[in-house]
Amino acid sequence: MEINASLLINQMLFGLALGAVYILMACGLTIIFGLLDVVNFAHGTFYMLGAFAAFVAVSLFGNFWIGLASAIIIVGLIGWVTETFLIKPLYGKDPLYPLMLTFGFSLAVTDLMRGIFGTVGRIVPLPQFFTGSIIWEGIFIPKYRIFIIFLTLAVLIFLWYFFKKTNLGMIIRAATRDSLMVRTLGIDVPRIWTFGFALGVGLAGLAGAVNSSIQSALPDMGVEITVECFVVVVIGGLGSLGGAILGGLIIGQVISFVSLFASDWSNVAIFITMLLILLVRTRGLFGEAGRL
Amino acid sequence: MAEKEKTSNTRSGNRIVWITLLFFLVIPHIISIPLATEIMIYGLFAMGFNLLLGYTGILSFGHAAYFGIGCYGCGIAVRDFGFSIWEGLLVSIILGILLASIIGAISIKKKGVYFAMISMAVAQMLYFLALSPLKKWTGGEDGLKFIPKLSLQFPFQVDLQSPFPLYYFVYFVVGLSILAIWRILNSPFGRLLQAIRENEERTIASGYNVTMAKFVSLVFSGLFSALAGGLFFVYLGYGPLTTLFWLTSGTILLMTILGGMHTFIGPVVGVAVFLFAQNKFSWIMDRWQLVVGVLFIALILIFPEGIVGTIKSKYLARRTQSQEIEEAE
Numbered sequence: 309m310e311i312n313a314s315l316l317i318n319q320m321l322f323g324l325a326l327g328a329v330y331i332l333m334a335c336g337l338t339i340i341f342g343l344l345d346v347v348n349f350a351h352g353t354f355y356m357l358g359a360f361a362a363f364v365a366v367s368l369f370g371n372f373w374i375g376l377a378s379a380i381i382i383v384g385l386i387g388w389v390t391e392t393f394l395i396k397p398l399y400g401k402d403p404l405y406p407l408m409l410t411f412g413f414s415l416a417v418t419d420l421m422r423g424i425f426g427t428v429g430r431i432v433p434l435p436q437f438f439t440g441s442i443i444w445e446g447i448f449i450p451k452y453r454i455f456i457i458f459l460t461l462a463v464l465i466f467l468w469y470f471f472k473k474t475n476l477g478m479i480i481r482a483a484t485r486d487s488l489m490v491r492t493l494g495i496d497v498p499r500i501w502t503f504g505f506a507l508g509v510g511l512a513g514l515a516g517a518v519n520s521s522i523q524s525a526l527p528d529m530g531v532e533i534t535v536e537c538f539v540v541v542v543i544g545g546l547g548s549l550g551g552a553i554l555g556g557l558i559i560g561q562v563i564s565f566v567s568l569f570a571s572d573w574s575n576v577a578i579f580i581t582m583l584l585i586l587l588v589r590t591r592g593l594f595g596e597a598g599r600l
Numbered sequence: 601m602a603e604k605e606k607t608s609n610t611r612s613g614n615r616i617v618w619i620t621l622l623f624f625l626v627i628p629h630i631i632s633i634p635l636a637t638e639i640m641i642y643g644l645f646a647m648g649f650n651l652l653l654g655y656t657g658i659l660s661f662g663h664a665a666y667f668g669i670g671c672y673g674c675g676i677a678v679r680d681f682g683f684s685i686w687e688g689l690l691v692s693i694i695l696g697i698l699l700a701s702i703i704g705a706i707s708i709k710k711k712g713v714y715f716a717m718i719s720m721a722v723a724q725m726l727y728f729l730a731l732s733p734l735k736k737w738t739g740g741e742d743g744l745k746f747i748p749k750l751s752l753q754f755p756f757q758v759d760l761q762s763p764f765p766l767y768y769f770v771y772f773v774v775g776l777s778i779l780a781i782w783r784i785l786n787s788p789f790g791r792l793l794q795a796i797r798e799n800e801e802r803t804i805a806s807g808y809n810v811t812m813a814k815f816v817s818l819v820f821s822g823l824f825s826a827l828a829g830g831l832f833f834v835y836l837g838y839g840p841l842t843t844l845f846w847l848t849s850g851t852i853l854l855m856t857i858l859g860g861m862h863t864f865i866g867p868v869v870g871v872a873v874f875l876f877a878q879n880k881f882s883w884i885m886d887r888w889q890l891v892v893g894v895l896f897i898a899l900i901l902i903f904p905e906g907i908v909g910t911i912k913s914k915y916l917a918r919r920t921q922s923q924e925i926e927e928a929e
Binding site: 341345347394397398401402403404405407408409411412413414415416417418419420422423531532535538539541542546572573575576579580582583586587590 | 659661706707709710712713714716717718720721722724725728729731732733846850853854857886887888889890892893894895896897899900901904
């Protein structure tokens with residue numbers, strides 16, 4: 309294999325698209341953690357549900373965009389129900405309980421989906437204009453990967469606008485800092501929490517829908533990405549959106565380049581990266597800075 | 601009054617340890633021997649795990665790492681280095697201590713959820729290490745294979761191929777470990793761990809080195825879990841990759857909660873009930889993981905204290921009630 313500039317740029321773009329999906333996931337996890345203090349162990353499960361929601365919607369309506377939108381909406385609704393009935397009763401108890409509960413949830417839902425859809429992967433077909441690649445100076449970029457990068461960028465800009473400029477976004481930020489104070493001001497904070505959870509898992513659902521056209525939708529697809537997502541937020545600093553973005557970028561590049569040079573180690577490399585970063589900066593790259 | 605309560609507590613607790621040991625002595629005559637062996641090994645694993653979860657209040661979501669490293673460590677020592685079984689188990693213990701020290705050094709100071717996530721990441725790393733880069737040693741997906749016939753030479757010749765001698769060998773090691781864990785948890789150090797669980801700030805303010813205590817409790821937990829892993833290798837005669845899988849970490853957590861994480865004997869009860877049910881029903885149920893997941897949710901929402909914890913609190917409530925009646929009379 310000859311290593312030249314175009315190969316490296318190619319690999320970098322590949323890593324960027326990979327990182328973009330991690331960023332969507334990690335932002336959702338971060339919003340949930342910041343707001344509810346809950347580490348959502350079922351994050352990958354919602355990602356899987358998003359992939360299947362997209363698959364079902366695209367097979368019914370034949371439209372890719374409806375697939376993406378319905379992934380966010382359906383998964384968000386499932387998240388709403390989950391939070392209301394399963395996580396809400398645990399507020400004020402041991403902070404480890406929600407973590408264990410979401411773990412049980414992910415086991416149950418994954419197996420339920422296995423019962424419904426079997427273990428054969430379902431690929432969501434891409435619309436015509438996303439298939440194929442752009443070829444430029446020997447660099448070979450699949451169009452869909454570029455779309456993923458821009459979609460993530462758009463979502464991040466939306467999140468930024470939402471959190472900084474809208475009323476609801478500012479309430480969420482305030483509730484993240486000091487929920488008691490916000491409650492004193494007469495705002496229904498538990499409602500805000502439910503909304504935050506739905507928003508967070510909705511992002512995971514979107515990530516799953518996006519990825520369902522690259523990898524196929526499988527009931528078991530959620531587990532590994534949950535752990536990878538943990539690595540991303542631990543690297544960035546738990547609870548920091550900036551950290552989630554930076555962590556996602558780093559992990560995307562690490563996976564992309566390690567699988568190029570030492571494919572045996574690609575799964576291990578992200579954990580080694582995490583350990584190295586934790587040795588240098590024990591609180592993650594961003595620490596508490598850049599909190600929501 | 602407090603003094604009296606303490607001694608009576610210790611005495612009834614002591615009784616529980618002896619009842620457990622007696623229970624394990626007779627159980628292979630009632631249920632199948634392999635199932636009984638597995639209950640003992642997982643029981644030790646769960647007790648080691650609960651040292652951290654139930655007593656210190658730290659959740660490790662990657663305890664499969666210790667179990668697996670113990671299993672592989674013992675296996676590789678016996679297969680490739682010609683170690684005896686005793687030496688192999690010693691290797692398991694040392695590896696467990698080492699791993700716990702490394703994970704502890706990186707993450708023991710962190711908040712609970714952080715620790716859970718990092719421990720899970722490390723466990724997943726070991727899983728992937730065993731899966732492909734270290735395939736030459738670990739056998740990758742197939743697990744550790746080509747193990748010579750296992751037998752004890754010291755103190756006397758025991759053939760570990762037949763179920764009963766194997767059972768009583770495991771019984772010996774697990775029995776000693778349970779006594780050791782009991783001793784640890786009822787020492788001043790064990791009380792310190794519970795103080796940390798109940799109120800960490802106050803324990804720090806009382807002048808205890810909380811970080812060190814947490815670290816030591818993690819090391820003990822890793823040690824016993826790795827020892828259980830080593831025994832698991834001896835029991836199976838091979839080292840499956842699933843010992844390192846995340847589902848193993850989740851299952852041990854579920855079994856511990858099922859039995860009752862704030863009790864000494866709860867984890868063993870949880871293991872026994874869970875493995876027995878799995879053994880009896882899993883062939884009927886295609887959707888075993890669904891059942892497990894729903895059980896998990898139900899336990900956390902309705903019975904977070906588990907079987908033993910719930911019975912204990914009912915019993916205690918009744919006793920205080922009857923005492924109150926007596927006093928009133």
